[in-house]
Amino acid sequence: MDLTGAIWHRSTRSSGNGGDCVEVAENLPGVVGVRDSKDRQGPALTFDPQAWRSFLTFVKRH
Secondary structure (H helix, E strand, O other): OOOOOOOOEEOOOOOOOOOOOEEEEOOOOOOEEEEEOOOOOOOEEEEOHHHHHHHHHHHHHO
């Protein structure tokens, strides 16, 4: 999947000290990208937007 146009955002809960963080891109139609902020040129996972929302709902509840 081509994520060239992705606009990546780090969680507001991430510290700015170079810790373990993920970045998420939600601006692409039909897909949400997730990558490791320490390896921006490395692989990225992609999710269906509904699956991503379900994941976030689950995480917030637990």
